[in-house]
Amino acid sequence: MSALEWLLLTYKVPAEPARKRVSIWRKLKGMGAVYLQGGVCVLPKTDDHLRRLKVLENEIAEAEGEALLLATVGLDQKQQEKIIARFNADRDDEYKEFIEKCIAFEAEIAEETRVQHFTFAELEENEQELTKFKTWIAKIQKLDFYTAERAREAQERLTRSEEILDAYAHNVFAAQEENRPTEGAKS
Template sequence: MHTQYWLLLTYKVPPEPAKHRVALWRRLKGMGAIYVQSGVCLLPKTDDHVRRLKMLENDISEMAGESLLLETVALDRSQEDKVMVRFKADRDEEYKEFLDKCNDFEAEIAKETAANHFTYAELEENDVDLKKLQSWLAKIRKLDFYGATLALESEQRLKDCEALLDSYAQRVFDAHDENR
């Protein structure tokens, strides 16, 4: 059995100013950390995570807080599975939000198509929205350490959105060719 190593960060920071606590929380969530409880989080052990958590330890000290960074393993397979489930659940929440935005993107294209609104300005706006979806999915993928259940569906939905925009773009180009 492959032993999975994690980094366990425990910290305590002063309640005020709240913006420091919130910024710390955002940075940890942005790294893909799961919270075991308030002020206690886990990340898979990687060189990047070690480096970034050590920098966070320094930041916590500057906030007049306390922290402890440990390398840890699960006691047994069932404990390891519990941790994996938490990581996957956090990513699936992000994938759900992503899928909702795909719905919005598809609805916007459908609305413009139904209105026969085939303009370059609209195409450009939708292209920007697609680039945001692509970037967002790339960020989620980077934090999907253990293969969340909605990963494949999200990949497919992005491909569907890309194909939909290609089709819409062709209609825009055709409409403008007719006007010449």
């Protein structure tokens, strides 16, 4: 494995107002940054990350804080692997939560099927939930810089959820067809 470069940001901001400190933390987490310790984080070195960290550096200065932005590499293969493991652990935590929500989604559809609650309203609600799952996994994948262990499992779980919803949709349409009056039937 060739040496990977990272961007290292160290920063301090005043404790008050807390909203500024929290805003900076959220932006860094939203970029997929890994904290090595309080106020010290790393991201893979990319032009996009560099640009975004430069903007954040200005925001830290406006909050009357201090920031130092450096490009760095691990001293050896073991150090590099430790950093990658930290990135992957963060993504695996997110994938785990995603998988748990998919399992709950599938259980809900199984219950709706068991009680034969086949309505268009329920189908629409479940389709909206699946759309949220697709957006959610895309966000996680965007920050999965080193292909975390649970990435494949999460994608497979999403596919399974889609298949289960498709089967439920088939049942909804079949049930609605059964409830339609046939031609020539008297009202």
